[in-house]
Amino acid sequence: MNKVFKTTVVTLACLLAISCSSRTDRDGTTGRESSSAQGTPTASSTVGPGFDLVNFTGSNIQAVYLSPGDSTGWEENILGTGILDDGATVDIRFVSNETPALWDLKVVAPTGYYAEWKGLDLRGVSRVTLAITLIDEPTVVAEFE
């Protein structure tokens, strides 16, 4: 093997070593998840239908709050201690025998930016896709299917 080849291999190896301590140009690309004790259904509760929440916002989401429209608080963070990476999907299931008609939704990014929606009708919705679009200014769109 010639010297240039060896140099190439060593350079690539050095760069890879530095990369291991670096971040990608987005904050993570893999679905980092951790279990949340609060999120686990108990034996007496019923796991009902739900929807997929797809994050196409371009940044990670560190908290997802879903609470009934008539609730005064945002209730628990559905993700627990996990993070929903950009491009990742989380399957949210309702643990209840009955669910309210209207919901409020709030998502929070690690950078502190957040977006919220009020009075959402989630009946029959199988997927909610969050994406950024330009409507005069950058806006988070929640697309319901």
Added chain:
Amino acid sequence: MARLPFFSSAGRRLLLAAALLHITLALGLFWAGRMQLAPGSIDRDGIVTSFAFDSYEYQHNSMRLVEVYRQRGIAAWAREPELVHVKVISILFALLGPLFGYGPLTAEPFNLLCYLSVIGLTLALGKEIGNARIGQLAAGVVALWPSLLLHSLQLLKDPLFIALALALVFCVTSWLTKTYSARRAIITGAITLCAILLLLFVRSPFSIAILGVLLFGFALLVLRQLVERRPLYWNMVGPLFLIFAGVLLLTLQTTGGQRFKHYPSNEAGEAKAGPNRGIQVPATASYLPRTNVDRSPATYTGRLSDRSHRMALRIGSVRSRFSANYSKSGSNIDTDVRFRDLNGLLSYLPRAFAIGCCAPFPATWLVAGQRVGSPGKLLSGAETLVMYVIGLLALFAVVRPPHRLSALLLLSITIFGVTLLGLVVPNVGAVYRLRYMFWVLLIILGVKGLEVISGSVRHWFYSRRTQMVSAADEPVVQEN
């Protein structure tokens, strides 16, 4: 591993000349900055403010890393979540910053390495798809390509990205031009994997493009075996492993697990009416028609259709994000286009190819740019015009004999890459910067096309002369 064709004496001379040119320009920019020759265009560190504005962010982050290293040591430096090139530049800043300041001149060893890698890989690719002369001519054109040269003198990640992408393309090209032994297959596979991992660290959104390059290479490798009527098992090992791993990773990336929402909840949480921490982003809701009502996700066709729909949405969302990021830019294009399904995406493909391949369009060449002004637009116009000619020459390289699968690979990657850029990047300036890697491939093909044409012209003249000589000889023979 295919023996890297580094380098003939002409190639070495070219690299040396390119290195001298690069160092001279880096010194010149530094001097122009310090002397305040053009304070509106070049700052004191030698950063060209009009087109390399993101250099400031990387400069700031590199300097911060130097402080982290000095105050808290190398372990803290290693733990800092920063981009690869920022980390490398921070090392140079720590070593040379006190001498040359914290600007591009201090980062020159890194920039020079990337620049020479780009030229070296152009040499190698040119030789791989044609001969050493094609490689040298193409490398010369790339070395002197004005805007690429200027970009390689700043604190940007583009030169590293282009070098890594060319390394990947070179490895994939060698699948089609070499016959591997087991050892070569393992070494090439390892280098390809390294290049892919580094590319993902530098620009993770290019994962689809990387997978595309691998798939094109694999398809042409299968074609090569059919044409040559012999199996190339060791050539197949690397591609199969990488494609399998790529598809697996892309699948895992979109699987986020399951979460449960309790109703009623036993936690009140933050009050909705109270003051919120953080910054609120405007939000809107859109209820789409139930596109997958008629599909049965249980069937293979249904799942495939569902996946395609999601892919279109994903591409649309990346595009929307670019629109949002470049909302104040003057060179936005088709910002109102939104992909909601596969049909919409497919119908936009021709336009995406036109934008990715040909933008900026001639009508805009003489209009002053918002950030780069008239000189920047004129330069980009002149470069684009040259690329139109090179693009036509590139077609000759593929269409006219001798037909080589490696040339077809480069053209496929270029068409795929520029179309993908046109799909997701609705800003001409950003397309221009992200497109350099594909332009390098097109330049290599263009030079090959030029050689094909000059060969045909020589052949034509030779045939004509032979005919004329024969015609002149004929009466003499008859007379005899």
